[in-house]
Amino acid sequence: MGVEIERKFLVTSDAWRKQATGSVALEQGYLARSSGVSVRVRIHDGSSAFLTLKSGGQALTRAEYEYAIPVADARELMALCQPNVIVKRRHLVPAGDLTWEVDVFEGRHKGLVLAEIELDAANRKIELPDWIGDEVTGDERYYNAVLAYR
Amino acid sequence: MGVEIERKFLVTSDAWRKQATGSVALEQGYLARSSGVSVRVRIHDGSSAFLTLKSGGQALTRAEYEYAIPVADARELMALCQPNVIVKRRHLVPAGDLTWEVDVFEGRHKGLVLAEIELDAANRKIELPDWIGDEVTGDERYYNAVLAYR
Numbered sequence: 001m002g003v004e005i006e007r008k009f010l011v012t013s014d015a016w017r018k019q020a021t022g023s024v025a026l027e028q029g030y031l032a033r034s035s036g037v038s039v040r041v042r043i044h045d046g047s048s049a050f051l052t053l054k055s056g057g058q059a060l061t062r063a064e065y066e067y068a069i070p071v072a073d074a075r076e077l078m079a080l081c082q083p084n085v086i087v088k089r090r091h092l093v094p095a096g097d098l099t100w101e102v103d104v105f106e107g108r109h110k111g112l113v114l115a116e117i118e119l120d121a122a123n124r125k126i127e128l129p130d131w132i133g134d135e136v137t138g139d140e141r142y143y144n145a146v147l148a149y150r
Numbered sequence: 151m152g153v154e155i156e157r158k159f160l161v162t163s164d165a166w167r168k169q170a171t172g173s174v175a176l177e178q179g180y181l182a183r184s185s186g187v188s189v190r191v192r193i194h195d196g197s198s199a200f201l202t203l204k205s206g207g208q209a210l211t212r213a214e215y216e217y218a219i220p221v222a223d224a225r226e227l228m229a230l231c232q233p234n235v236i237v238k239r240r241h242l243v244p245a246g247d248l249t250w251e252v253d254v255f256e257g258r259h260k261g262l263v264l265a266e267i268e269l270d271a272a273n274r275k276i277e278l279p280d281w282i283g284d285e286v287t288g289d290e291r292y293y294n295a296v297l298a299y300r
Contacts, residue, residue, distance in 0.1 A: 031182070031187045031189060031203060032181070032182030032187055032188075032189055036230065037181045037182055037189075037227075037230055038182075039181060039182055039187075039189045039203075051201070051203075051217065053181060053189075053201075053227065055230055063226070063230075065219075065223050065226075065227065067201065067217055067219060069215075069217060073215050076213070076215075077187075077203065077215065080186065080187055080205055080213075
């Protein structure tokens, strides 16, 4: 098990783009989200795939279990998720020893941009770039698992 | 992906016990069962573990995806399933080139005994031993995923 400590924010401008060092196309679907656990299938750049289980509950810290699976399986599982699938491009923006992940949503959620940062401790202080807007950590409306069903 | 073709029956007597060749203790929990997909974590004899996704829908034939996972992960995931956990002992009863799996439930479902047989084709003819009772294939009340929540 891993524990994911993550903060999430709205994004107010495109200023992050000049600092981005790379990106990955993500396609992800939710197989289930009952019992306080979400089950996600995700395909990275069409070439690798993962099954990820996350406990719900707490906002900032969530238990996370991730397993690599064959892309062919992931494609079939993704089909079972339709139409509750999210397509986005994740841009990486380095910030010292941390990395902002800026998710630019496509498809049904086009226009939505969210920035996430994974921390090594819940009380870790971070500097907020000026393109960062309101914090939405723990706001279920911005959970990908919830967006997928909207 | 595998496709699981399976028929399931009630069991009317203990006569199968003389033909059983082995057994395995199974502990299994359901992380989710929405969207027509059930997500199961199962521990075999306390020593190996699997995450299994099954599509619902059709009764006799179901898509099945199974991945081995660390037992330590499975224990933690099982805790997230509480109290919706099933404990049973599966006895193997050979029948020609096929094998009856006789599940003797314990814990909350003590007294329930079900026999399953996995087939290579949906129209495969099978001989029913005299300890086999009514067929319950496709009867959702006897899905383990449903029993777990009862």
